[in-house]
Amino acid sequence: MFPEDFTIEREQLIQLWMAQGFLHPYHPGQRMQQMEDIGNEYFNILCQNSLFQDVTKDDDGIIKNCKMHDLVHNLAKEVSKCESSMQDLNNVIEDHDKPEIRHVSRVPTSTLERMSESNIARLRSLFVSDEVPSTIFLKLRALRVLDLEASGIEELPNSIGKLKHLRYLDISYTRIEALPKSIGKLYNLQTLRMHATDLEKLPQEMKNLINLRHVYFDKEIEIPAGILGQLCNLRTLPHFSVGKEMGPGIGELGGLKQLKGRLTILNLEHVKSEEEAKKAKLEEKRDVCELKFKWTRDDNNEEGSESSTSSSINDEHEHVLEGLRPHSNLQRLQIKGFRGARSPSWVMCLNNLKKIILSHCPNCEGVPALGQLPNLRHVEICRMDNLKHVGADGLDSFPLVEHMSIIRCPSLESIRIAQGSAPLRELIIEDCNGLSSLLIGPYCCTSIQKLVIWGCPNLTSLPTTQGGIASLELVIFKCDRLSSLPSGLLLRCTSLTLRYCPNLTSIFPITQDMPSSLRELTITNCKGLSSLPLSGLLSLEKLWISSLAPSISVPSGVLRSLIVSDCEELTSISMTSSSLLLEELRIGRCNNLQSIVPADLQGFPCLRELIIGHCGKLKYLPTGFHCLTRLKKLLIGPFWEELHSFPEFQLPPHSQLEELTLRGWPKLKSLPQQIQHLTCLKTLYIEKFSGVEALPEWLGNLTSLEILYIWNCENLKYLPTLQARQRLTKLKELDVTGCPLLNTGPEWPKIAHIPTILI
Structure with a gap:
């Protein structure tokens, strides 16, 4: 029934089997095996025998979607x-x-x-x-x-x-x-x-x-x-919305004893007491593995309310949440919009809990002693306005927690994660403006594989580490007072991203060992970095530098991607004379750049993408373009505005270039003629050639051209002749923007055949 290459939803397939009567309840023991359980067994058998492929799984490793192999699909069609x-x-x-x-x-x-x-x-x-x-x-x-x-x-x-x-x-x-x-x-x-x-x-x-x-x-x-x-x-039942007056009361959940899987309960502000909440009988629903409790705040009703009223609402929320006690089998829990100050007592009884999310709980100053939950692996804390400390009371030991994120807690002052959290793999801290102290046990640090600290302007230092072999992805963003990075963390880095850290003065001090395993390095808008020693990074594969030093010396080795942008003080870029693996080179918006060393590209045979643009003082392009046989994408210009002709670049005779962008300046009167030989070119952008009045006839030589953009050529009046146009048989899109002198009346017969025209 499904077309070829169709994404099949596991639950939907089992429900279709049920509808056809393929599944029947079974009594293997005391507890009856439901149709859905039998369907899951059949599904797993089919997967184990490779009848399904391209599976996607949920957080628990259970298959959600899959596809049938083409041969299996054809066989099923033949059989049926x-x-x-x-x-x-x-x-x-x-x-x-x-x-x-x-x-x-x-x-x-x-x-x-x-x-x-x-x-x-x-x-x-x-x-x-x-x-x-x-x-x-x-x-x-x-x-x-x-x-x-x-x-x-x-x-x-x-x-x-x-x-x-x-x-x-x-x-x-x-x-x-x-x-x-x-x-x-x-x-x-x-x-x-x-x-x-x-x-x-x-x-x-x-x-x-x-x-x-x-x-x-x-x-x-x-x-x-x-x-x-x-x-x-x-x-x-994916979600249940509690009615205010005429809608369903939460007590309607009480009779749904067979509920399984995920359940979201919305508009809990309409539940007024613990006794009313208990009518949902969540504690009896042993097969519900995920619960989400959500309150919606009604600011209009509370505007101008007295503090006593606010306190009454907070107490009400606490009582209601206490009455929503779930079964101890629960594995995932989310509480959102809760306005009480205290967590419910039953949280500490959820011994099977694997994931907890606490969000938009403005009055909570602390979190439960989650470290006592033996199976907890995932903790998210978000938008808890009054939260001041994490780890000060019961949070200093997370026996099995692997992922922790703390986001938008403006009053948070300190985070303490002790040595008991050895399995911790991922720690994300975002937009915690008051955070000044981050204490992580040294042995805990050795296990972290991803550390993201984003928008913590008062944080002055990062935790160090003692050894460790796990690779580390480290991201630091908008940490205004951070001045240095601990060498222990750097030595484990395989990926390092630093952005908007103005007081960071050094990354790789000369007295320290260089991180030999670092493969990706991104540094943008770190104004305090006066120098950037990179020569010892022999494993570096990707380097992105923006808004930095007056000179850059690129390391030799296995570099595959180099991006340099928005470096206003940069005057020169020095690369090794031969980089056999470099596939991507981008240099843009470096207005004082005057030289690129080496001046010959013969040593870069693997280049597939080359961008050199918006370099207002650059007068010459490197030579050796004729050796770039693998180049697919090229963007060049604009350069020094006093140049009367485009800098020379001569691509190989049988170039495989597919996309070309040319950006000009006022003194140029013509397009560079060497592009007329690019017979594989599919997309051409021509921008800001203000001195060009007519497009050349040789444009018709670009027989593979499919898309042509002509932007901001203020004096352009004429397109190529009809004879040249007839050779562009594959052209399907033309976009002409900012060319006010182009008279589309006489020129229209030349372009009327193109399927998509934007002028």
């Missing part, structure tokens, strides 16, 4: 062709009206209309990609699966209620605005998918869908009170 009718891109199976056909997928509406009524009545699956006539629904008496996803249908007819055997219905990505009341007659429906529709409200009759196990809908849809509480077989 006797009972399936499908439309591939240019092929509609001619025998679609055979009596044994049971499954129809992606065939035109006209094909359905030609089928006999008796054969339509036998169909068990129908996947439709365009609009379906309402008359067909009355004929689908045996249908179990109806997939209308992304079809042109705008309304479900009342006759949908006649599909007594329907077990799977998908109306996602349609313009359906309302469900008919007859939807409540689909008593056998197991799965209902309603993603991204125009639905505003669900009908009251949905409470009759007593066999519904999986429902998907957008959180904006209004659900009247009394519906969800009746659907006692529900396993999948």
Whole structure:
């Protein structure tokens, strides 16, 4: 039923198996094995036998999506062709009206209309990609699966209620605005998918869908009170929005004892007491592995409120959260918008918890003693305005935490992570303006593989390390008072990014060893760096330097990418005379650059991308362009404005260049003629050639040209002749911008054939 190379969702596939009756409950022991459990076993067997590929997994390593191998897909089509009718891109199976056909997928509406009524009545699956006539629904008496996803249908007819055997219905990505009341007659429906529709409200009759196990809908849809509480077989409920007055109360969750997987509870501000919260009976839902609790703050109602009222709201939040105690099997927890000052007592009982996110909790001055949770691996703390210390009370030991992020906590002063956190792999700290102290146990530092410190202007130093073999990605951004980096961290770096650290005066002191494993180095806007010794970085593969020193000496070795930009004081760049691996060289917006050493590019045979632009004092380009046989992309100019001709560059006779950008200046009267031999060129940008009045006839030699941009050529009046234009047979896009003198009237016949024209 799925087209070739289609991304198959694991849950959806199992639900389709259920709808066809392939799965049945099983009683291997005391606890019944559900259809979904059996489907997961079958799915895993298929994966283990390589029938699926290109899998993607969730945080727990469970496969979410996959694809079928082309050969397996073809085999499945061959095996099922006797009972399936499908439309591939240019092929509609001619025998679609055979009596044994049971499954129809992606065939035109006209094909359905030609089928006999008796054969339509036998169909068990129908996947439709365009609009379906309402008359067909009355004929689908045996249908179990109806997939209308992304079809042109705008309304479900009342006759949908006649599909007594329907077990799977998908109306996602349609313009359906309302469900008919007859939807409540689909008593056998197991799965209902309603993603991204125009639905505003669900009908009251949905409470009759007593066999519904999986429902998907957008959180904006209004659900009247009394519906969800009746659907006692529900396993999948993506979110539950607590109603203010007429909407569903949180007590409706109490009867949904079969819920599994993920559940988000929204608008918890409408729950007023611990007793009311307990009616959800979350503690009994042993199969819910992920919970998200979200309060929405109503500033309009609280504007001008007294502090006593605010305190009352805070106490209310605390009591409500205490009443939402989940089952101890819970693995992931998020609390957002909570305005209490104290965490619930039950957090410390979640021994299976792997991930916790605390966000937008403005009144919490501390966090729970999370270090006592034996399976906790992932901690995120975000937008806790009053949080002052992390690690001062119970947070100094994280036995298994691997990822920790602390983001936008403006009052945070210190972070302390002790030696007990040896498994810590990733630490991210962002926008903590008050942070002045970061203390990490030395042995903890040896395990960190990624350390990001972003927007901490009062931080003066980083923790050091004692040994360690794990490679480190280190990112430091907007740390105004940071003056140096500890050598222990640098020696482990494989990637180092430094941006906007104005007081950083040195990175690799002469007295220290150079980080021999450093492969990527990015330094931008660190004005305090007067020199940048790079010669000892023999493993460096990528170097990006911006807004730095008056001279740069590039290390020899295995460099593959060099980017130098916005260095106003830079006068010279010195590279090794031979860099056999360099593939990318970009030099831009260095207005005082006068020399590039070496002056010959013969030693760079692997260059694929070369950019030298906006260098206002550069008079000459390096020689050796004729040796760049692998060059695919080239951008050059503008240079010294007193030049009357473009600096010489001569590409090899059979150049493979595909994209060229030429940027000129006022004194240039013509384009560089050497580009007329670039027969492989597909894209050409011509910018700011103010002195050019007519494009040359030899432009017609660029027979592979597909896209031509002509921008800000103020005196351009004429395009090449019609004869030259006729040779540009592949040209499909022309963009002419900022050329006011170009008279499109007489020139129009030359370009009218081009599919896309922007002038």
